[in-house]
């Protein structure tokens with residue numbers, strides 16, 4: 001016998017509430033009822049296995065009175081957005097693991113189509129603890145989160161970049177100045193998404209540019225122009241001798257341990273101009289948090 005509409009609704013809502021409760025009490029995915037009548041409607045695919053990975057929290061947004069949407073940069077699955085039900089409740093099972101830039105070990109249910117993944121577990125590995133009392137170190141962390149959120153495609157893994165993020169956040173917890181870790185992170189991110197400018201050849205004539213040359217940086221094309229091609233018709237910025245080799249050193253995937261590059265104030269300014277132009281070129285705007293870093 002078919003029940004009335006209100007009976008069916010009550011049944012569905014009860015099953016849903018029961019299922020939510022189980023999730024909130026840190027249930028394993030094996031406990032989630034696969035027959036949950038609402039599951040197909042809300043888009044979570046209960047027939048798929050839950051996935052486990054490590055992740056950095058790169059964005060949080062309120063979803064309802066008790067739940068949040070968290071954007072995570074995961075080691076194995078790249079960037080994903082998950083619904084964390086109950087995350088805003090005081091005694092949530094997620095506790096403090098979902099703070100911005102925390103690294104956590106998560107379990108989630110992948111979406112089947114067009115909706116959010118569902119976060120079912122999150123355990124804190126480490127919190128981001130920027131150098132005490134230094135706002136630039138704190139904002140540099142926010143800048144890392146802003147760029148990851150804005151420039152990574154969903155579900156596109158970047159394991160090398162994951163390690164770079166971990167190293168960057170660890171350096172931002174130390175008294176070391178933020179210039180080198182932030183610049184290395186920007187270059188590493190650009191390389192990973194296939195947008196690293198060519199710092200070796202002239203954009204126009206394709207000639208190789210030597211270390212000691214003083215080329216120009218073509219802002220709108222985010223590339224170098226050699227001295228013979230340099231002309232006022234392009235919006236360019238001059239580069240001092242030595243800046244190019246420092247830039248190449250920072251962009252190199254092989255870092256020499258304990259040998260930090262040193263810069264003159266002018267070289268620092270030139271490097272910042274090039275890196276900000278390259279990042280803004282890909283982003284289509286200037287990053288919001290960048291001016292707070294005082295680089």
Ligand SMILES: [Zn+2]
Pocket residue numbers: 202203204205206207225226227228229230
């Ligand atoms: Zn040229």
